[in-house]
Amino acid sequence: MNLKPLQATLLIWIVAASLYSSLWNLLSTRELGGLREDPVAAWDSRFEPLRERLPFVRGVVGYLSDAEVPGAQYDPSDALGEYILTQYAMAPVVLVKGSDQEWNIGNLSPQAYKIWSRAHQGQFEVFPFKGNLYLFHRLNP
Numbered sequence: 656m657n658l659k660p661l662q663a664t665l666l667i668w669i670v671a672a673s674l675y676s677s678l679w680n681l682l683s684t685r686e687l688g689g690l691r692e693d694p695v696a697a698w699d700s701r702f703e704p705l706r707e708r709l710p711f712v713r714g715v716v717g718y719l720s721d722a723e724v725p726g727a728q729y730d731p732s733d734a735l736g737e738y739i740l741t742q743y744a745m746a747p748v749v750l751v752k753g754s755d756q757e758w759n760i761g762n763l764s765p766q767a768y769k770i771w772s773r774a775h776q777g778q779f780e781v782f783p784f785k786g787n788l789y790l791f792h793r794l795n796p
Contacts, residue, residue, distance in 0.1 A: 695740065701786050702744035708782060708790055709748065709758060717759030717791075718742075718750040719771065727767035737762060754779075757796040761789035 709716070720737060721729035741762060742750045750760070754775070763771060764787055772781070775791075782790040 695743070698740045699744040702741065702788065705760065705782075705784050705788050705790050706745055706748070708784075711748075713747050714758075715749045715751060715756055716745070717754045717756035718752050719754055719759060719761045719763060719791075721762075721764050721767040723752060723754075724763065724767040724771045726770050727764065729764075729767070754791060754793075757793045759791040759793070761791055763787055763789060 718738065718741060720734055721727040722731065722734040738750070738752070741760065745760070753759075759779070761768065761771070768787070768789065777794070779791040779793055782792070784790065
């Protein structure tokens, strides 16, 4: 193959630009995480100690997030996704929003927990877990 100097220069520039673009794409997506970091599995692991603490394997528990605590700040776009992930993590236990059940899960920020606990003082035995998780057992079901 006999290339003219202009064609050879153009080909070199195309290859160099392609390599630069590929390297830039690789480096810019590195902070997004690898395929080995599964957020659903991490969410499931987060709830495992709480799931083991429940006195039953199947049943219904209440679910509280910052969205269910009046006066707490929360991101509405996260509320539904976190509820669905928690339902997945707790299966076959069924979640219902609110704290009307004998056993209730709290996925609460420190601020929301403080507001909620003041409003429900003396009504629940509280079992705190890592990651702002709580298991609430109603004292007089």
